[in-house]
Amino acid sequence: METMKNTSDIPDEMKEKLASLDTALTQIESVFQPLLRTSQSELYEKLNAMEKAKLELAGVYTINSLFWTYLNICGVNPKEHSVKQELDRIRSYMDRAKNIQDAAKAPKIDKAASKRFVKSALWKAAQKKTSEADSSGEATPNSTGAEAPSTSKTSPDDFNVSEPPTKKRRKR
Numbered sequence: 001m002e003t004m005k006n007t008s009d010i011p012d013e014m015k016e017k018l019a020s021l022d023t024a025l026t027q028i029e030s031v032f033q034p035l036l037r038t039s040q041s042e043l044y045e046k047l048n049a050m051e052k053a054k055l056e057l058a059g060v061y062t063i064n065s066l067f068w069t070y071l072n073i074c075g076v077n078p079k080e081h082s083v084k085q086e087l088d089r090i091r092s093y094m095d096r097a098k099n100i101q102d103a104a105k106a107p108k109i110d111k112a113a114s115k116r117f118v119k120s121a122l123w124k125a126a127q128k129k130t131s132e133a134d135s136s137g138e139a140t141p142n143s144t145g146a147e148a149p150s151t152s153k154t155s156p157d158d159f160n161v162s163e164p165p166t167k168k169r170r171k172r
Contacts, residue, residue, distance in 0.1 A: 057094050064087050065087070068084075068087065071083065
């Protein structure tokens with residue numbers, strides 16, 4: 001075995017670190033095996049646009065991170081190399097993708113429902129005020145017994161004043 005040089009030259013600390021690196025690389029390889037077994041076209045058929053973008057970003061980031069590590073091993077300061085700007089650029093795209101995904105998950109405001117809530121709350125407050133005024137004996141606009149003139153053909157008995165008016169919901 002000529003590839004295996006005398007390991008007695010390597011300090012024990014370094015041997016432990018190399019062993020942990022080997023273990024980590026083996027774990028990474030086992031995680032990526034399902035991805036590596038399928039063809040790229042099959043994989044892309046199953047993904048939506050956001051998942052495709054995230055997959056591409058992860059791949060590019062991984063390659064650049066490995067190059068960063070390679071530069072470090074070769075004794076080159078990667079912070080002074082253009083790979084740093086590339087990693088920063090990829091990180092900014094990853095942040096943008098995350099923000100887009102978070103915005104899609106954010107709750108949407110149903111304006112029609114909020115209008116119904118407010119209308120109902122105002123109706124209940126007005127009814128409460130009217131009932132308090134009736135119980136204290138104060139005169140309210142319709143508490144004098146005189147009915148307001150009606151232009152419709154409905155009678156006052158057709159209305160239930162204990163419930164707020166509701167709109168019929170449109171089917172979507």
